[in-house]
Every structure is written in structure tokens, then in C-alpha cells.
Amino acid sequence: MSDQLQEIIEVPKEFLRDGLQFISKSQKPDRREFIKISQAVGVGFLIMGAVGYVVKLIHIPLNNILMGGA
Template sequence: MSDVHDLLEIPRDFIKDGTQFMTRCTKPDQKEFVQICKAVGVGFLVMGAIGYVIKLIHIPVNNILVGAA
């Protein structure tokens, strides 16, 4: 009987934790939203720049290794 009780307790705990999480969540205000958008934009720019630099290095190295076939 204890096994059945333990199996039923898992979904109850999940639902309880989920409702606590949802009640604590709040929508970001405009200032926080703009800050998040800026951080994401800077992340995109940095990752794009890193990819561009890697590609610029990769092309000549690849031509040296493979040859000008």
C-alpha cells in the first residue's frame, strides 16, 4: 500500500511545485524587458563576430591544407 501512496505523491508534489512557481512568476516591466533585449542583441553580435572571425581564419587554413584544387 505504501508503494501506491508513493506513486500518487509524485504528481501531487509536481502540481504543488508548479503552482508555487507560477504564483511567484511576474511579468517583466518595460525597463527589465529592454535590458533583456539589449543583452540578447549584444549576445547575437558577439556570437556573429566570433563566427565571422573563425570563418576568416578557416578559409585560408583550409586552402593551405587541401591545396588549391
């Protein structure tokens, strides 16, 4: 019983220890790195938007043809 309790208590302690270690090793991006990340995210948004637009552009006429146009 005591071993199980020790095990249950150890999991949050280990999680907290790992989290604090991660935070202490991480750093804020500098300006150049932030701009590169922002550009990559922006390009991703544009690509996903274009793909969604093309899919919708194809789907609407195709759906009208298949459903008999109303």
C-alpha cells in the same frame, strides 16, 4: 505495494504544487526590465555572430592551405 503506489502518485502532485507555487510568485517584467533583457540578448547575438564570422574567416583559408587549394 500500497506504499509504492502512494509514492508514484505523490511525485506528480508535488511537481504540480511546485509549478503552481512558481507561477504564483513570478511576475511579468516591466518595460525597463524587458528592454534591458532584450539589449543583453541582442549583444549576445552580435558577439556570437562575430565569433562565428571570425572563426569561418580563419577556417576557409587555412583549410585551403592544408588541403592543397583546389
